[in-house]
Amino acid sequence: MYPSSSLKLLCALTIFFFTPSLSIPFLPANNISLFGDAFLNTNNSISLTKQKNCTPPPPPPLFPPPPTSLSGVGRAFYTNPVRFLDLSTNATASFFCSFSFTITNTPSCPFGDGLTFLITSNTNSFSLYDGYMGLPAETEDSSEIQDFYFAVEFDTSFDPNLEDINGNHIGIDVNNVVSFASVDVVSKGEVDLKNGREITSWIEYTDSDKMIRVWIGYSNQIRPENPVLVVKIDLSEKFKEFMHIGFTASNGKGSSIHTVDHWRFKTFFGFVPSTMPMDTVESGDCLMCYPGDTDIDISSFDYHRSNRRVLNLALVLVGFLVLTVIIASVVVGFVCLNRKRRLRKTRSERQMRTFQGGTMVPEMLSLNEIKSATNGFNSDKIIGEGASAVVYEGNIRNCGAVAVKRFIQENKVGSSTSRIPFNTEFATMAGCLKHKNLVQLQGWCCEKNELVLVYEYMANGSLDKILHNRTNLTKFLTWERRLNIILGVASALIYLHEECESQIIHRDVKTCNILLDSEFNAKLGDFGLAEVYRHSFVTRDATVPAGTMGYLAPEYAFSGVPSVKTDVYSFGVVVLEVASGRRPVDEERVVISDYVWDLWEKGIIVEAADPNLMGRFNKTEMEKILMVGLCCAHPDCEKRPTMRKVVRMLRGELPLPVLPPRKPTVRIQSVLPEGCEEIMSFGGGGVDHTPWSTPRTHFSSKN
Missing domain, CATH: 2.60.120.200 (Jelly Rolls)
Structure with a gap:
């Protein structure tokens, strides 16, 4: 736990008592x-x-005196x-x-x-x-x-x-x-x-x-x-x-x-x-x-x-009086500070209950603790930047190394648009999601217009940087580790889709949101666009889809309605990306799924393998992984498997998917339930009986 108010008071008194003559000029x-x-x-x-005097000394006497x-x-x-x-x-x-x-x-x-x-x-x-x-x-x-x-x-x-x-x-x-x-x-x-x-x-x-x-x-x-x-x-x-x-x-x-x-x-x-x-x-x-x-x-x-006893005694008496005044001031300040803290804590707890139905969250941290951990949000501590937040490396007592996610405020009072990513991510993580392949929330801070979430620190950063920026860690991204990363992300999605108390649709599965620890184990993070399914009716206006180009499922880009199958599509793109080392959309605007489908049609799908692997992989496994990736990124959402079936296929417990000889062409149609078309009209209202909701947010273009 972090130091309490009483400990801070003790610290302050310690400084005064240990060094009175140095901190207070009118004491001894x-x-x-x-x-x-x-x-x-x-x-x-x-x-x-x-x-x-450095002049040569005279000759020593016959009987020199003892040294002084x-x-x-x-x-x-x-x-x-x-x-x-x-x-x-x-x-x-x-x-x-x-x-x-x-x-x-x-x-x-x-x-x-x-x-x-x-x-x-x-x-x-x-x-x-x-x-x-x-x-x-x-x-x-x-x-x-x-x-x-x-x-x-x-x-x-x-x-x-x-x-x-x-x-x-x-x-x-x-x-x-x-x-x-x-x-x-x-x-x-x-x-x-x-x-x-x-x-x-x-x-x-x-x-x-x-x-x-x-x-x-x-x-x-x-x-x-x-x-x-x-x-x-x-x-x-x-x-x-x-x-x-x-x-x-x-x-x-x-x-x-x-x-x-x-x-x-x-x-x-x-x-x-x-x-x-x-x-x-x-x-x-x-x-x-x-x-x-x-x-x-x-x-x-x-x-x-000299001792100067009389003067010292007088100074000691003056010092005693000064210390008495200081102690009284500190006690009064402590009472006021403690009262202010209780009020602030009560307000914060009341605010947090609105997020997760009364479920409390990991420890609330003070802004001073956050600033100390990041050297005052020093730019040298930045390890990542996105459209809505900047991530700093830090170190907090009792937590160790952490990643501090500071959400960007558009103005001093904090507009609603600047709070949306924080509120959405906090609401998702407030349930204290515990899974080995999800980045864990360590703490949070909402103070002086600062919105901060504190996560566990991932030593090897994002998969995107290692895979595409060719860092010195790229050589450690072996085929075995790539398979383990794919299975880890799939396990996290099974947990979100099927095993949580409330079903969660991530909506932003991509390599830059997949973080690697010191052993290259994958953990899925960034729940700023996540959707939580609860068994209640909600109302919403029509919105544009939120996510990142190249990872968006066709039906989601058309309708703006997320589902577990849109996460499966994004996962399929990640699988193709990890196996081939190519970006979802390369510099020549070639879509990765089109590239792999073309090789499948020619019967040479294994040639999609990342050249950086230098052939150090099992060709049968490579073919299986690429086929599973195409199956997950199928244009027809009805043809995509669930994440549980994906894991069983990857582990060889289910047969591989049967892919058509050519990339299928699917006509996108509305996926709204019958009678709900009026909900999609801008400014329209109504009751949505579907098990999802789309936040009022702008299309995200972050990488």
């Missing part, structure tokens, strides 16, 4: 602790190291520890960090060691003496390191003893100054760490796929599309419940000023889609929110080395 502002050479600049940025600390090493940590492990659920946090920094060199001096962003369980376990960017030196016995640390280093000093690749690289360090993985940023054409320009880095760890990703670019640029370093690493067994986050730098034998500015750090508990950049997720969005999540946004640093 001691958000950074400084160590060693680190100091605060007048512009509220942090310099981790100081300039050094703070020799070119500086560290800065966020004052409060951050939760990285939820002990109650054993969940590990994913995190995102972005910060800007500069590394400027002292003239005539070599560059210092560089700086690191780090996460550590102990802020006192780091070297304050020489080199290593302030990280602990490697020990002979790794068990001596009792505290865990993870660091991303921006190294500007080449040290072959540390297996550095050069003096201008990024590395990942895990409890060792020798990098776990590294990359030369100069050769990749990203940035030069030594040119003195302000640089921004983005660091992201997703626990769901155990992957760390690092981006880098100059601060006047947006985040690059591709990371410079991607490393598979599992931190779930390394993190303690609470860890410290911050920066460390050292100069070693060189002299550089390492400055950090504009730091943001976020943690997430629970599932975070790898396709959704974490820096785009708002902290208040409870699709990602979870008790314990942290969002730290520091645009300026502040610290104090």
Whole structure:
């Protein structure tokens, strides 16, 4: 289930309580602790190291004094520890960090060691003496390191003893100054760490796929599309419940000023889609929110080395009063929001009962959840477009990968014509149709003039694209898989025609509405034109037929009256299309059924086989499939078999149909019951005793 209102309130309070000094400027502002050479600049940025004099040192005395600390090493940590492990659920946090920094060199001096962003369980376990960017030196016995640390280093000093690749690289360090993985940023054409320009880095760890990703670019640029370093690493067994986050730098034998500015750090508990950049997720969005999540946004640093107890006490009292006001405001807002939600849910449930006689449907989703799943209906997420809707790929918590079908609104208030496809498809699917060869409805949304249906995601897309666009998946469309696809669609039509509580006529059976999962199993979708048969009388005006040219049965194109036999005709065209690889009407306007009938008349029907199969099929099976396709696409609807008989013929349980030596010519006549002709007059009314109805819709020309 998705987060409730009470969980959203808890999320909001968590953000306030965990980071009061960062989110509310008039609360205590001691958000950074400084160590060693680190100091605060007048512009509220942090310099981790100081300039050094690089002149040659005098000869060492006979009895040198003991080494002093703070020799070119500086560290800065966020004052409060951050939760990285939820002990109650054993969940590990994913995190995102972005910060800007500069590394400027002292003239005539070599560059210092560089700086690191780090996460550590102990802020006192780091070297304050020489080199290593302030990280602990490697020990002979790794068990001596009792505290865990993870660091991303921006190294500007080449040290072959540390297996550095050069003096201008990024590395990942895990409890060792020798990098776990590294990359030369100069050769990749990203940035030069030594040119003195302000640089921004983005660091992201997703626990769901155990992957760390690092981006880098100059601060006047947006985040690059591709990371410079991607490393598979599992931190779930390394993190303690609470860890410290911050920066460390050292100069070693060189002299550089390492400055950090504009730091943001976020943690997430629970599932975070790898396709959704974490820096785009708002902290208040409870699709990602979870008790314990942290969002730290520091645009300026502040610290104090003294306690200043009196001032702190006064600030704490002010903070307490502010928090009291905030809590009261949140409680009032929660009550109002909860009441609004109840009213909206009641209205939605009342509306849904009008669709399916009171039968409730899969889960109602909020518009915020839909937008988060599709990155705000980002065009990069589009996987399909039709006359009435656009389909986006998305990822929703508890549903996983989904296909989000967003219906096109013609105006802001939503005209009746724009709602017809949504209403028709929703009314059909509201019965919660369950069949392995039907695309399953996962959820829906009707909010702020947005009409959305959420379906299960089909990894291999539509049959039409694979069959005709010659994608790299075409080679996987073997003859055995084509037979399985034909049988799957036939099974779905049997279910719709004979096994549903209410008989359903699909009216738009075609290859672009047949979707394939990761195993190339077929599922029939897009019920926007479907007709539901109920044992009641309806009235209707005469309409033009709805469907797609090339798949329309002759009698349906003439009368506009659908039946199960019109679905059988469309299925027959699909069978010929799958077997031959030809479109229903090719570029030369040749109809596929005429093409196959011509080969049948010549006695060479097997030559209709798709050349892409390269002869890898059973000729007897190919002939049987093509004959069944011609039988289903027979011009005379009375000669077409039922879908149940079609499946039995395909499985060899019934003999093949007896086809005439030539394509029959059938004279189309009205199929209306006697006495109903007046119903077909435009603007006429009356009672229709036939078991179908045709919606008031325009002819569909979508592909």
